Amino acid sequence: MSKTDKQPQNDKAEDRTGRGVKRKGLLESDVDEMKNGSPEPTKQLRKCEKAGCPAKIPICFARSSARCTGSGYTSRWYHVTSGEHFCNECFDHFYRSHKEGYLEYIEWKRIWSLYGKTDASIKNYMSDQLLGYWLQCKKCKKWRQLGRDTKMTKDFVESFVCGSTMKNKFLSKDEACENPEDCRVEWTRDSLFPSLIVVPPLFRNSISGPYLTGYYPDGVGLTPSDIDLHVHPKGVVEVAQYLQPFDIPDKPRRAMAHPPDIMTEDEDDEFPDFAKLPQIYLAIRNIVATLWNLNIKEWLTKELCVPYLICRGITRIWCLENLDRILWFLTRKGFINCGLISVPSKPAFIPTIPDIQHPVIVIGAGASGLAAARQLANFGIKSTVLEARLRVGGRVWDDESLGTCVGRGAQIVTGCINNPIILMCKQTGIEFHELGDNCTIIDNNGEVVDPAMERRMDFHFNAMLDIIAEWRKNKDLPQDTNLLEKYREMHQQFLDESQLKFTKKEEQLIEFHIANLEYACGTTLNQMSAISWDQNEEYPQFAGPHILMKDGYTQLLDKMAEGVHFVTNMEVTSIDYSTDDHILVRCLSGSEMKASRVLVTVPLALLKKKCISFTPKLPPWKEETISKLGTGHVEKIALRFKKKFWRDSGITSNMFGHVPEEGGTRGLFSVFYDLSSSQEDKEMECVLVSHVTGEAVNIIQNKSDEEIVEMCIKVLKSLFPNQTIPSPEKYFVTRWSTDKYTQMSYSYLPPGTDGNNYDIMAEDIDRKVFFAGEATHRQFPQSVTGAFLSGIREAEKIFLSLLEA
Numbered sequence: 001m002s003k004t005d006k007q008p009q010n011d012k013a014e015d016r017t018g019r020g021v022k023r024k025g026l027l028e029s030d031v032d033e034m035k036n037g038s039p040e041p042t043k044q045l046r047k048c049e050k051a052g053c054p055a056k057i058p059i060c061f062a063r064s065s066a067r068c069t070g071s072g073y074t075s076r077w078y079h080v081t082s083g084e085h086f087c088n089e090c091f092d093h094f095y096r097s098h099k100e101g102y103l104e105y106i107e108w109k110r111i112w113s114l115y116g117k118t119d120a121s122i123k124n125y126m127s128d129q130l131l132g133y134w135l136q137c138k139k140c141k142k143w144r145q146l147g148r149d150t151k152m153t154k155d156f157v158e159s160f161v162c163g164s165t166m167k168n169k170f171l172s173k174d175e176a177c178e179n180p181e182d183c184r185v186e187w188t189r190d191s192l193f194p195s196l197i198v199v200p201p202l203f204r205n206s207i208s209g210p211y212l213t214g215y216y217p218d219g220v221g222l223t224p225s226d227i228d229l230h231v232h233p234k235g236v237v238e239v240a241q242y243l244q245p246f247d248i249p250d251k252p253r254r255a256m257a258h259p260p261d262i263m264t265e266d267e268d269d270e271f272p273d274f275a276k277l278p279q280i281y282l283a284i285r286n287i288v289a290t291l292w293n294l295n296i297k298e299w300l301t302k303e304l305c306v307p308y309l310i311c312r313g314i315t316r317i318w319c320l321e322n323l324d325r326i327l328w329f330l331t332r333k334g335f336i337n338c339g340l341i342s343v344p345s346k347p348a349f350i351p352t353i354p355d356i357q358h359p360v361i362v363i364g365a366g367a368s369g370l371a372a373a374r375q376l377a378n379f380g381i382k383s384t385v386l387e388a389r390l391r392v393g394g395r396v397w398d399d400e401s402l403g404t405c406v407g408r409g410a411q412i413v414t415g416c417i418n419n420p421i422i423l424m425c426k427q428t429g430i431e432f433h434e435l436g437d438n439c440t441i442i443d444n445n446g447e448v449v450d451p452a453m454e455r456r457m458d459f460h461f462n463a464m465l466d467i468i469a470e471w472r473k474n475k476d477l478p479q480d481t482n483l484l485e486k487y488r489e490m491h492q493q494f495l496d497e498s499q500l501k502f503t504k505k506e507e508q509l510i511e512f513h514i515a516n517l518e519y520a521c522g523t524t525l526n527q528m529s530a531i532s533w534d535q536n537e538e539y540p541q542f543a544g545p546h547i548l549m550k551d552g553y554t555q556l557l558d559k560m561a562e563g564v565h566f567v568t569n570m571e572v573t574s575i576d577y578s579t580d581d582h583i584l585v586r587c588l589s590g591s592e593m594k595a596s597r598v599l600v601t602v603p604l605a606l607l608k609k610k611c612i613s614f615t616p617k618l619p620p621w622k623e624e625t626i627s628k629l630g631t632g633h634v635e636k637i638a639l640r641f642k643k644k645f646w647r648d649s650g651i652t653s654n655m656f657g658h659v660p661e662e663g664g665t666r667g668l669f670s671v672f673y674d675l676s677s678s679q680e681d682k683e684m685e686c687v688l689v690s691h692v693t694g695e696a697v698n699i700i701q702n703k704s705d706e707e708i709v710e711m712c713i714k715v716l717k718s719l720f721p722n723q724t725i726p727s728p729e730k731y732f733v734t735r736w737s738t739d740k741y742t743q744m745s746y747s748y749l750p751p752g753t754d755g756n757n758y759d760i761m762a763e764d765i766d767r768k769v770f771f772a773g774e775a776t777h778r779q780f781p782q783s784v785t786g787a788f789l790s791g792i793r794e795a796e797k798i799f800l801s802l803l804e805a
C-alpha cells in the first residue's frame with residue numbers, strides 16, 4: 001500500500017446512532033495537526049503492529065467501553081482492515097465476563113455458533129456488529145461513513161446523498177458534498193488493501209440468502225448473525241422455473257450452476273486478489289447470480305447490483321470498486337447477461353478496445369456462429385457472418401411443409417434446467433413442451449411389449465454400460481476398443497456367469513436400446529470409443545426433463561440473427577492468415593474480405609474434406625484431431641396422414657418404439673414421434689416423425705424418397721397389423737449426409753480418441769483463426785446448446801485477443 005501521510009478523519013460516523021461513549025485520547029484538532037505534517041506519533045501512542053498497515057494513528061471504531069481510547073494510547077490495537085482498528089479497552093469491554101458488553105457478545109456468539117461454521121471470535125463480533133456502513137453519495141460520488149445502526153434498505157442506499165442523515169442542520173446538502181472524503185477511501189484503492197483485510201466482512205440482508213439455506217451462511221459469504229434468515233426464513237425460494245443458479249448440497253453438480261461456497265478454477269485465475277478472501281467474492285458473485293436469476297430479461301449493471309451488496313466497514317468500497325470486474329467476468333462466461341436481451345449501447349464494465357481496422361469474420365450462420373457474432377456485438381466488436389446457404393440456422397432447419405413444425409435437424413433440448421436455449425425461450429416468450437418419457441414399445445408382430453420385460457431389458461442394458469464404466473476405470477487399461485464389441489463381451493460374460501438365456505424377444509429389445517444409443521451418438525456403436533463415448537458425463541450436465549421445441553428451433557436462431565450483420569449465399573473457400581496485419585478471406589463468388597480475426601464454425605465433415613483451404617496450412621496437431629474425430633449420420637423422415645391411425649391401436653403416448661427384427665436393421669425407424677399439430681382452431685395435421693441411424697443410414701443412402709417412405713410404411717404395417725395403413729398425404733426425407741454444407745449429423749469419439757480432442761478442436765491458431773461449433777465443445781458436443789456455448793466461448797477469446805493486441 002502506498003503510504004500516505006494522511007491519517008483518517010476521526011472515526012465519527014455521519015450519523016452515529018450507535019452507543020455514545022465518552023471519548024478519551026486525542027481530540028480532532030490533535031489529529032488534524034498530525035495530518036498537517038506535525039509530529040509523528042509520540043511514544044505514548046501505539047502504532048498498529050500489522051506489517052504494512054498505513055494507519056499511523058489508528059482510531060478505535062468500536063467506541064464501546066467508557067475507557068475507549070479513541071485514537072489515544074492503548075496497549076494493543078486490533079487490526080481489522082487498514083482503515084479499521086479497535087482498542088484493547090473495547091476488546092476487554094466485550095471479552096471479559098465482568099464487563100458491561102459481555103452479555104451482548106455472548107448472545108451474538110450463541111447465534112453465530114448456532115448457524116455459522118467459523119469461529120465466533122471477538123474480532124468477528126467487532127466486524128460483524130460494530131463497524132459502520134459506507135455509502136457513496138449519488139451526487140458528488142464521495143464515500144461517507146454512516147453509523148453502525150443505519151437501516152440499509154434498498155431505497156436508502158439508492159437515494160443516499162451527503163448530508164441526508166447529518167445531524168448538522170446548518171449545512172445544506174450541497175455544502176455537505178463539499179466536505180472532503182475520508183482519506184481511508186483512497187487506501188481501499190491501493191493494490192495492497194485486500195492483503196491487509198484481516199477480518200473480511202460478511203454480507204447481510206443478502207438476496208441470495210434464501211437460495212442458500214442448505215449452506216453455512218459464512219461458507220457463502222453471509223453473516224450467520226442475519227437473524228431474519230433463520231428466524232423468519234422466507235421458505236424455499238421460488239426459483240425462476242428452469243433456472244437453478246446454485247449447486248444443491250449433496251446433489252450432483254449441474255451445468256451452469258455456481259458452487260456457492262467455492263471459487264471455481266476460472267475464478268481463481270481471474271481474481272487472484274480474492275484468493276485469501278474467497279467469502280467476499282462468493283457473497284458478491286452469489287448476489288449477482290441471484291439478481292440475474294430473478295430477472296433474465298434485463299442487462300444487469302453495477303447500478304442494479306449496488307443496493308443489494310451490503311456489508312459493514314470500509315471493505316464495501318473495495319468490493320463495489322471491484323464489482324465491474326466480476327460483472328464482466330460473469331458476462332464473458334455467459335453466466336449473466338446472456339441470450340436475447342437488449343444491451344445498453346456501451347455497457348460500462350466492458351473494457352474499451354480501440355476501433356479495429358477490419359471486422360471479425362465469422363464463417364457459418366449456425367447456432368455457434370450466430371451466438372459468437374451476437375456476443376461480439378454486445379461487447380462492441382463489429383463482425384460479419386458469411387453463410388454459404390440462403391438461410392441462417394445450419395443444422396437447425398424447421399420444415400412447415402406438412403402443416404406443422406418439424407425440425408429437419410435439431411428439435412429437442414436435452415435437459416432444460418439452466419440450459420441457455422431455454423433461457424432464450426423464456427426471454428423471448430417462445431413456447432416449448434416437456435417431452436414425456438412415456439414410450440409404448442411394439443414388436444415386429446404388432447404386440448405391445450410387456451412393460452415388465454421392457455424394464456428388465458432396460459435395466460440390463462444400462463447395467464452393462466455401468467460395467468463398461470467400471471472396466472475403463474482400470475488405470476492399466478488395455479487398448480481402447482469399440483463400444484459394441486465391449487458391450488457384446490460384457491453381455492456374454494453376464495450370460496455365462498448367470499447361466500441365464502434371453503429369449504429372442506429380449507435380445508431384440510436389447511437391439512432396440514442399442515439403436516436408441518446409436519441415435520444419441522449419431523453413429524453405430526462399433527464406431528464409438530468404449531472408453532470415451534460418454535466422456536462429457538464427467539462434467540456437470542443439464543438437469544430436468546428434455547424439451548421438445550414444438551414450434552421449432554428456427555425462430556430462436558432467427559432472433560439470434562437479429563442485429564447481427566450476416567451475408568448469405570457466401571461460400572468461403574480459403575483463409576490466408578500469413579500476414580500480420582489482417583487475415584484474407586476468399587469466397588466462391590470471387591469476393592475477398594479482410595478480417596482482424598476469423599472464426600470458423602463450419603461442420604467438422606467439411607474441415608475433414610478441406611472444403612476451406614488455409615494458408616499457411618493448419619498445424620499438424622489440428623489436422624490430426626480433425627481427421628481423428630468422427631462425423632456421425634442421422635436422417636429424419638416425416639409423414640403426414642389423414643388420421644392418427646395409431647391412436648386406434650391404443651397408442652396414447654407421443655412416442656412409440658419399434659423393436660427391430662434383427663440387429664442389422666435396428667437403426668431403421670426405431671422410434672416414432674407424434675408431432676401432430678394441436679391448435680384447436682385448425683384442422684389437425686397428423687404427423688409422424690422418425691429417424692434413421694447407424695448402419696441403416698447406408699441402407700437408405702442410395703434409395704429414393706419414395707422407396708424410403710415405402711420402407712417406413714412397411715414398418716408401420718408390422719407394428720399395426722390389424723389396420724390399413726394409409727399412404728401418407730405428404731412427406732419429406734432429410735439428406736444431411738450428402739448436404740453440401742453439412743455432410744454429417746454430429747460428431748462422435750471413435751476408439752483411440754477422447755475428450756481432449758474436442759479441446760484441441762477449440763484451440764485457435766496464432767490468436768488469429770478461431771474455431772467454434774458443436775464439434776469443439778467437450779462438455780456438450782453434438783447439440784445446439786454446445787454449439788451456442790462454443791460461440792460464447794470464442795467471442796470471449798476473440799475479444800481478449802483484440803484487447804491484448
Ligand SMILES: Cc1cc2nc3c(=O)[nH]c(=O)nc-3n(C[C@H](O)[C@H](O)[C@H](O)COP(=O)(O)OP(=O)(O)OC[C@H]3O[C@@H](n4cnc5c(N)ncnc54)[C@H](O)[C@@H]3O)c2cc1C
Pocket residue numbers: 363364365366367368369386387388389392393394395396408409410411412413414570571572573601602603606611612634635636736741742744745746772773774775781782783784785787
Ligand atoms: C438430424 C439431426 C438431428 C439433430 N437433433 C438435435 C436435437 O434434437 N437437439 C440438439 O441439441 N441437437 C441436435 N442436432 C445437432 C445440432 O443440430 C447441431 O449440433 C448444431 O445445430 C450445430 O451447430 P453449429 O453452429 O456447430 O453448425 P451448423 O449448424 O452446421 O452451422 C455451420 C454453418 O456453416 C455453414 N457453412 C458450411 N460451409 C461453409 C462455407 N464454406 N462458407 C460459409 N458457410 C459455410 C453452413 O451452411 C451452416 O449454416 C441434430 C442434428 C441433425 C443433423
